[in-house]
Amino acid sequence: MNALDVNCEKSFSHIVSKLPSYAKISIDTRTLSSGDVFVALDGKNFKGHKFAQEALYKGACAVVQSFESTFTNALAFCVQDPLAFLHYIARHRRYSIKGLCYAVTGSVGKTTTKEGIAHVLKHFGQTYFSASSYNNHIGVPLSIANCPPGARYTVFEVGTNHPGEIASLVALVKPDVSVLTPISEAHIGNFHDISSIVLEKFEIFTGQIGVLPYEYSFDAALKNKISWLTYGLKKGDVHIINISDHGEVQVRTPQGKVTYRPSSLASHWIEGNLGILAALIPENIDLQQGAEHLSSFVPLRGRGAVICYDLLKIRCIDESYNAAPLAMRACILDFAIRKVPGRKILCLGEMGELGVHGPRLHQELIAYIEQVKGAHIFLVGELFQKTFEILSKMGYSVYWATEVFALLDTVKSVLLPLDTLLVKGSNATRMYQICSFLEKWNISLIV
Structure with missing residues (x-):
């Protein structure tokens, strides 16, 4: 059937009445399952309506999008704002x-x-x-x-x-x-x-x-x-x-x-x-x-999970998903008192969305970094440049780059068996690439 033109929230209830009760809502065809309703969200970095046909091919029971379509034998609705529809169905189902x-x-x-x-x-x-x-x-x-x-x-x-x-x-x-x-x-x-x-x-x-x-x-x-x-x-x-x-x-x-x-x-x-x-x-x-x-709840990947790379004999505390200033300070202090078998390696990515406070908050981390005695330090991001310069003058073994990929080879050259790394930073700095790099390196030793 042709898309139904619906341009106001009052008509969202009509759409909901046409959908199977409690059909799952999907906004991503990569994870969509047969029987889901595909809501095609459009934004600056994504154009959901371009994947509507793929959603139907994968078995979506209906499509809600902001563009007219000529789908045949498909339940398709055209709305002015698919995100508003998503909010509507959330309110509807919350009851x-x-x-x-x-x-x-x-x-x-x-x-x-x-x-x-x-x-x-x-x-x-x-x-x-x-x-x-x-x-x-x-x-x-x-x-x-x-x-x-x-x-x-x-x-x-x-x-x-x-x-x-x-x-x-x-x-x-x-x-x-x-x-x-x-x-x-x-x-x-x-x-x-x-x-x-x-x-x-x-x-x-x-x-x-x-x-x-x-x-x-x-x-x-x-x-x-x-x-x-x-x-x-x-x-x-x-x-x-x-x-x-x-x-x-x-x-x-x-x-x-x-x-x-x-x-x-x-x-x-x-x-x-x-x-x-x-x-x-x-x-x-x-x-x-x-x-x-x-007791059986363990830290998640990117949020404190301890990863053991057995062939490298290296451990990594993976805090790479996010880095608010309070969390960054707490993790560094906990790392400072943590008992480890070998050396400590700090890998820190810059903290995001701090505005004019960014430079100050990054430099204030120096007092916390000083608590990690004898550590090798890797810093990523422009906001860490001044911190790097200060730590260098203080005699620390510190490395800095604007992007994490530029430091991977240096990290590899510094690491020794029994080292423990703390990897933390805003997700945008992609500090998780250090963990991925270590994992690939560890696997390569199997052959």
Whole structure:
């Protein structure tokens, strides 16, 4: 059939009525499955309508796009704004989600916290959570639209890189429990100052219960219609009592003492675990059981996973996915105190979207880098040039390039067996290429 011309949101309900109930929504033909609805989004860097025919060939049950088409024997709709349709169907399907709904935001650890909450909740009921870092104006509605109606728990990640974004996204999620991770200068280039970032993040608190780091509890008092739960390494409703020499952690909670063995003893990882445990309290989940399940939750690739290249006898801490200033500082300090069998190698990519604060925030890392005694240092990105010059004058073994590819051969020439690398940077710096390079090098030794 020919495309139906629909140019206003009021008619979106007509389109939804024509679609199979709860058909999955796809915006990417590479991952589309037979029976999905293909919503062809068009933007500066992508033209979804060019893949509509491919979507139908792969078995899409319908196509929603902004261009007229002459598809035959296909359910095709032409709308003025496919993204607006995606938001509409997300709102429509949100009403069918009856289980407990979580929303997670913050500057650091959003994805890990979202994944960790879901990791524990799946042991207590059907759990659905947003994939990867689907936390923006496309990822959030897509995640909601694909949520199965029978899920007992849903966990959505909400991000922001400009004022007002969280308010619009949380209006789609409508969370029962809102979880805040630590706040940093991430995206400060798009905000006035750190206080405006805090205000933006606090827009997440629209539900009945808020979970947040203890340090923000005084700000939370301003939103007195919400029940609050706090967490922190030293203070909060959920906080550390003791960490044994054997890696066993004792936690004080409203349910009493909980003991478990986390998969990492990095301070930022443990703090994230505390936030996850606090998020379980509204559902009255036994926190000892929750903590035991949390023991099997390990850092994700790009977010703290420890990769062992056995033939090279080298280890890599892969933090390459993102790098807010707070997370960068925490990772460097944890690396400084980490016990390793050989030398320490720092591979840092520049932090993005910091605006006029960028040069200062990169130079301030010098005080943290100094804590990593005897390290070889690799810096990537223009914002690290001044840091490189200062460290060079201080006598450090430091290397710098504007792009990561320019340093790969130098990294290879410096590495020795038993070395441990910390690889961290904004995703745009492609620091993950160091991990990929090491993996290929390791595999080449098999032959």
